[in-house]
Amino acid sequence: MAEGTPDIKEARRMLGKGICIAGVGETEQGIISDRGSFELLTEVTRTTLDDAGLQLSDVDGIVTAFSFVESTLMHSTTLADYMGMKPGYFASVAVGGATAPLMAVQAAMAIDAGLAEVVLCVRGDNTRSGISSSGMIAMAREMSHGAYEAPFGLTTIGGYGLLAQRYMYEHDIPQEALAAVVATQSEHAALKWNAMLRDVVTVEDVMADRWIATPFHAMDCSLVSDGAAAFIVTTEARAKNMKKKPVYITGIGEGFSHQYISEAESVASVRDGLGRAGRRAMEVAGITPQDLDVAEIYDSFSFTPLIALEGFGVCGPGEAGAWVMEGNAKLGGKLPMNTHGGLIRQAHLGAMHHIVEAVLQLRGEADDSSKTEFNGGNHQVPDAKLAITNGSGGILAATSALVLSSEPPSAA
Amino acid sequence: MSEKPAYTKPLPDLRPEDAAFWEAMKEHRFILPCDDAGKPFWYPRKYAPGTLSATSWSDASGNGTVYTYSTHFIGPSKAYKGDPPHIVALVDLDEGPRMMTILVKDEDGYPSLDPEDVSIGMKVKIVFDDVTDEITLPKFTPAG
Numbered sequence: 331m332a333e334g335t336p337d338i339k340e341a342r343r344m345l346g347k348g349i350c351i352a353g354v355g356e357t358e359q360g361i362i363s364d365r366g367s368f369e370l371l372t373e374v375t376r377t378t379l380d381d382a383g384l385q386l387s388d389v390d391g392i393v394t395a396f397s398f399v400e401s402t403l404m405h406s407t408t409l410a411d412y413m414g415m416k417p418g419y420f421a422s423v424a425v426g427g428a429t430a431p432l433m434a435v436q437a438a439m440a441i442d443a444g445l446a447e448v449v450l451c452v453r454g455d456n457t458r459s460g461i462s463s464s465g466m467i468a469m470a471r472e473m474s475h476g477a478y479e480a481p482f483g484l485t486t487i488g489g490y491g492l493l494a495q496r497y498m499y500e501h502d503i504p505q506e507a508l509a510a511v512v513a514t515q516s517e518h519a520a521l522k523w524n525a526m527l528r529d530v531v532t533v534e535d536v537m538a539d540r541w542i543a544t545p546f547h548a549m550d551c552s553l554v555s556d557g558a559a560a561f562i563v564t565t566e567a568r569a570k571n572m573k574k575k576p577v578y579i580t581g582i583g584e585g586f587s588h589q590y591i592s593e594a595e596s597v598a599s600v601r602d603g604l605g606r607a608g609r610r611a612m613e614v615a616g617i618t619p620q621d622l623d624v625a626e627i628y629d630s631f632s633f634t635p636l637i638a639l640e641g642f643g644v645c646g647p648g649e650a651g652a653w654v655m656e657g658n659a660k661l662g663g664k665l666p667m668n669t670h671g672g673l674i675r676q677a678h679l680g681a682m683h684h685i686v687e688a689v690l691q692l693r694g695e696a697d698d699s700s701k702t703e704f705n706g707g708n709h710q711v712p713d714a715k716l717a718i719t720n721g722s723g724g725i726l727a728a729t730s731a732l733v734l735s736s737e738p739p740s741a742a
Numbered sequence: 743m744s745e746k747p748a749y750t751k752p753l754p755d756l757r758p759e760d761a762a763f764w765e766a767m768k769e770h771r772f773i774l775p776c777d778d779a780g781k782p783f784w785y786p787r788k789y790a791p792g793t794l795s796a797t798s799w800s801d802a803s804g805n806g807t808v809y810t811y812s813t814h815f816i817g818p819s820k821a822y823k824g825d826p827p828h829i830v831a832l833v834d835l836d837e838g839p840r841m842m843t844i845l846v847k848d849e850d851g852y853p854s855l856d857p858e859d860v861s862i863g864m865k866v867k868i869v870f871d872d873v874t875d876e877i878t879l880p881k882f883t884p885a886g
Contacts, residue, residue: 471818475842476755478785481879482844483751483817484830491812492832499810499862544813544857592785592832592842 341582341614344442348566348738350576351434352448353382354686359557359677360526363459367400368412370454374558375413382562383573384448389562391419391446393433395453395680398469399460409452419446426473426723427628428584429453430681431730435582437563447568453682454558473724475590487551487631488543489591489725494633495545497597500648505545507651508632509536512549512674514659515629519671521661521707522687523698526553527675528705536632550632552673559682561689566738577689581617581718581733583610585641591725597637598647600726605641607731608720612642615716615733616740619644623714624691625665626684628721628729629672635659638720639667642731661709669696669709681721685732688717692736749873750821759788762799767878770870773799774837784839804868805885806833809840813857828854833866833882841880846871848883859884 355378357370365373371394379386392415394406402408405422419440423429430453437449461469473489474480497503513533519525531549539547569576587603588594612618619642627635636650644665645653653659659667670676670687677683690696691714698706720731756764763786766773774782775797777790782800790797811831816822829845845860846852852871866882873879 471752474818475785477757477760478754479842480752480818481754481877482830482842482881483814483822483828484842485814485816485818487816488812488814488830491814492810492830495812496810496862541813541815543815544811590785592840 338614342739344438345579345582345614345739347442348578349438349441350564350566350569350578351561351685351689351734352564352569352572352576353378353384353562353574354560354689355381356524356559356683356686357454357557359524359555359679361458362456362556365456367397367455367460368409370456370556370558371409371452372413374454374560375450375452378450378452378560378562381574384562386413386415389415389448389450390417391437391440391449392417393421393423393436393449393451395429395433396422396424397455398457399455417446419449425728425730427630427680428721428723428728428730430685430721431719431732434561434563434579434685434732435730438579438582441563441565447564449563450560451563452558452560453679456556458554458556460556475592479590479592485543486725487546490631490633491543491546492591493594493597493600493726494631497633497637498545500597501651503648503651505537506533507636507655508545508550509533510651510655511629511632511635511659512536514654515668515672515675518661518669518709519675521698521709522670522676523701523704523706524557525671525676526555527671545633546631550674552630552678555677555679557677557679559679559686561685575693575736577692578735578738579732580735580739581611581613581615581731583607583614583731585610585729587727589724589727601637601641601647604638604722604726604729605643607729608638608642608718611718611731611733615735617716617733622665622716622718624669624688624711624717625667626669626688626717626719627667628681628684629668629674630722632674634722634726635667637726638722642718661711666711669711681719684719684721688719688734692717692734751873752818753874753877760786764877766799767870767880768876770878772802772804772868772880774802774835774839776800782837782839784841802835802837806835806866806882808832808845808860808862808864808866809834810862811845811860813860826854827857829857829860831860831882843880843882846881846883852881855883
């Protein structure tokens with residue numbers, strides 16, 4: 331492993347404690363109108379504790395996110411109270427789509443600081459069924475500057491569209507490249523037991539779909555869904571006595587380029603800003619993109635994973651579209667991507683499901699064939715040992731990435 | 743004088759530091775905030791981003807180039823229902839900064855430019871759309 335800068339060494343020191351994910355869980359996803367937000371969070375906590383072989387009383391830290399439905403400024407402690415916990419460590423993380431990997435980092439830092447040993451990271455909401463129309467408008471306006479963007483009728487989709495259209499112009503990317511991301515992930519979602527959209531679509535289907543904001547058709551956009559997911563972060567020492575084989579967090583990284591899309595300097599600067607998260611996570615882990623077996627890449631829109639693949643160094647600038655069109659991102663391809671269907675086909679819960687899926691892949695448990703009642707299939711990448719996963723908040727504004735490994739970090 | 747129909751699309755959040763800008767817009771003058779070295783920036787803030795220096799306002803040409811755009815077939819609120827598509831764009835101003843705007847025809851009521859008439863790199867100039875008695879929005883139209 332290369333020497334690394336002081337901050338890289340410090341990250342390795344922390345993760346060298348054997349910080350790992352010892353349990354995961356996810357509920358059904360989609361339209362769940364018979365359960366409230368805290369109910370979904372509790373349901374998935376039960377599933378996740380069971381996965382790890384733990385009782386609620388074993389958990390001494392809780393990290394949550396936020397809710398679009400149950401508004402509270404103290405989300406983590408409100409949930410702790412609802413579930414009857416008295417955690418020694420609690421935090422609510424709110425950085426949009428970057429939240430899930432940041433929750434894992436928050437948990438790791440709490441463990442490193444001695445504030446907790448077993449940290450429940452849980453996020454979920456009944457965003458689809460429970461949100462009011464004013465809540466929806468507030469959500470749509472959230473990513474716009476209130477004075478200098480919102481009055482021009484910008485939507486979040488169009489904000490991504492501005493960057494995507496410039497990217498396609500600079501690199502001469504065909505519309506088919508975006509559609510290929512959707513088609514690829516639809517093949518994966520068809521196998522994932524709880525994906526909302528189970529039908530396989532072709533590039534032609536996506537191209538013929540109705541426009542929302544150029545360059546995005548409806549199928550290029552992520553879903554709005556109800557559901558919850560969770561994971562438990564702990565140490566190798568504690569995980570030894572738990573039910574499942576731990577999956578280690580061996581790399582962490584963050585990157586920021588702008589808040590408002592008007593402020594994004596260039597396609598290259600956005601690629602570099604978000605790419606820093608993945609490049610740093612891989613540097614901490616002491617790996618290169620060629621070492622990866624599976625990639626669960628944030629996919630708010632079909633364009634989103636393309637620029638991330640380039641930023642992380644999996645592909646060169648402007649090359650990710652052709653790379654996906656060649657089939658490299660498919661199961662059986664060079665680097666299978668979003669093997670659960672992602673935000674575009676499975677469900678939208680930030681990057682929570684990307685983390686859960688990466689853990690299932692590295693445990694060799696991504697074969698849903700036994701889930702016959704859900705018509706599940708096998709989306710396991712054979713012998714997967716190393717995964718990268720990320721989340722981005724805003725319009726590719728803030729990104730957090732993790733490298734996950736089936737093996738503990740090697741000594742630096 | 744007939745009364746204008748109520749404007750139901752999003753209006754800017756108003757903060758004290760932005761008052762001079764919206765006041766100038768109302769007078770159909772386009773001004774940009776500048777740092778203490780006279781370099782213009784966008785979006786307006788009381789203190790200059792990066793250095794937190796004092797700022798001042800300077801007149802701007804209102805000329806620019808389309809950096810990118812996205813044709814919106816669905817708007818952010820019900821007020822857009824039934825409208826033809828609108829084109830949100832980022833424009834590189836001749837003075838340097840990049841700002842968001844909407845591309846329109848230079849006609850009464852400033853209707854949306856037709857999507858086939860937009861391209862990255864096209865030259866545009868400002869028009870002042872008095873959407874309410876208090877608020878004038880800086881919109882852009884093809885130059886020349």
